[in-house]
Amino acid sequence: xxxxxxxxxxxxxxxxxxxxxxxxxxxxxxxxxxxxxxxxxxxxxxxxxxxxxxxxxxxxxxxxxxxxxxxxxxxxxxxxxxxxxxxxxxxxxxxxxxxxxxxxxxxxxxxx
Amino acid sequence: xxxxxxxxxxxxxxxxxxxxxxxxxxxxxxxxxxxxxxxxxxxxxxxxxxxxxxxxxxxxxxxxxxxxxxxxxxxxxxxxxxxxxxxxxxxxxxxxxxxxxxxxxxxxxxxxxxxxx
Numbered sequence: 332x333x334x335x336x337x338x339x340x341x342x343x344x345x346x347x348x349x350x351x352x353x354x355x356x357x358x359x360x361x362x363x364x365x366x367x368x369x370x371x372x373x374x375x376x377x378x379x380x381x382x383x384x385x386x387x388x389x390x391x392x393x394x395x396x397x398x399x400x401x402x403x404x405x406x407x408x409x410x411x412x413x414x415x416x417x418x419x420x421x422x423x424x425x426x427x428x429x430x431x432x433x434x435x436x437x438x439x440x441x442x443x
Numbered sequence: 444x445x446x447x448x449x450x451x452x453x454x455x456x457x458x459x460x461x462x463x464x465x466x467x468x469x470x471x472x473x474x475x476x477x478x479x480x481x482x483x484x485x486x487x488x489x490x491x492x493x494x495x496x497x498x499x500x501x502x503x504x505x506x507x508x509x510x511x512x513x514x515x516x517x518x519x520x521x522x523x524x525x526x527x528x529x530x531x532x533x534x535x536x537x538x539x540x541x542x543x544x545x546x547x548x549x550x551x552x553x554x555x556x557x558x559x560x
Contacts, residue, residue, distance in 0.1 A: 375534070433478075433486040433487070435485040436486075
């Protein structure tokens with residue numbers, strides 16, 4: 332039972348364009364969400380978070396949108412850079428400080 | 444920037460042997476975690492640790508696994524009798540209690556690749 336889904340296993344985007352990574356969840360109790368980036372042979376690196384009291388959070392080139400009614404969140408990267416090429420994990424938890432359920436990841440390739 | 448340190452980076456062990464994976468979390472963090480990622484699969488939660496005890500664990504974390512914070516700085520994961528299917532990348536993470544409205548998440552170590560042969 333996949334509580335956190337990332338239905339696109341891979342995504343290719345041209346440098347300078349927008350990358351949109353999507354994530355859906357099934358557990359309506361989730362109220363804290365994170366996006367992580369992971370390079371091969373390294374641990375996940377925290378990117379941005381959002382709690383259920385918000386519907387948008389922005390940090391530099393990264394913006395996360397949360398739609399609680401559709402249980403959907405997305406990560407926008409503008410403009411995309413070749414260094415953004417990595418696997419992106421969406422993760423959700425019930426309450427802060429609790430364990431996260433990770434999605435399977437989406438591999439982003441930013442083409443020069 | 445503070446980081447979570449994991450050692451060794453790669454460990455090869457024979458099936459049935461005990462292994463201990465070591466982690467040094469960030470010093471002012473209060474919550475500690477172990478995750479693993481089997482090659483080609485998603486990152487899975489194993490266990491969380493707070494106030495010197497396990498706060499939550501997944502069904503993967505069976506009696507073969509244990510965690511310890513032996514000296515106030517290290518956080519270890521022990522696998523008593525390794526199986527082939529324990530081969531994976533094991534990630535340690537730590538976090539501090541923070542405002543949920545701000546950009547805050549976990550800090551992960553770079554992982555230990557465990558190969559059971």
